[in-house]
Amino acid sequence: MGKIEWAMWANEQALAAGLILLTGGIVGTAGQFRDWQFAAYGIAAGVFVCLLEYPRGKRNKGTSVERTGQHCFTICVKSFGPLTRNYYVRAFLHAAICVPGGFMLATVLGCVCLGIASLIYLGAAIRGEQWEPIMPREPSKKPVGESIKQPPKNPPPRPPQDMRRKRAEDLEGAAYANPITVTE
Template structure:
């Protein structure tokens, strides 16, 4: 997730990702309440449901990558994630049903901002190139032992 993080340091970007998932569930619930409760401005509830669902979908990132590779490169930048989440949270602060989700998404944006200032960067998992030394380590396997290890004969005191 991050590069050069030492033991005991906080990985802010990872925390922001977890906060974004929690925010999405709060946003979806608030959106449902906003639409079902016929709040004034219930259209924001529909926006909140769509934003919450899109924020939790892993497939969205794959679709973005395939169709908008330049946009995907920008989304990888934590400062731009801060801006994106900040813009997403603004409409949710206009009705009572979605204000908690908006505040939660604002918190997510602030954590992304801290991660950007700390110099963390997002790297996709599983796309690392294998070097020759890691390929040899992966190919090496241990065989199951055929005989039990030798044991000392029991002494008269143990019997």
């Protein structure tokens, strides 16, 4: 079996946790719950976590698929260098972010999910994983094959090459003249 890439799991978990934390913060702030300031913190923390976690990292296999619109977020996250590339930093950052949201019921679920993502990131860091950005590839210029330069003339199904009828243009200089195409 292949090696599990824990960072991919942690990324999905943290992004979901950020969205849950944001939603709980909106509910707590809009409802003016007691200690609603923790809910306002939950909104800010949820937005920060979502912005940090939206760009996916490159997989070791190289089969990564980037999220829609991820490129501009990737550039921002990449600009912070080792602070965002290192999973130890992300693990401790998420652990610190999730603590204040635990004091309010509306944001507790987001904080628990973020704490789990922090543990998964810690496991990924222990295994030596780190975040690498998915950058767009330059399209490779492959030479066009001869069969593509001349598209087929007749619709499918086509008979094999040796069974096809020859065109008059292809037979110029042939040993015989076709009586149907020769006009005198």
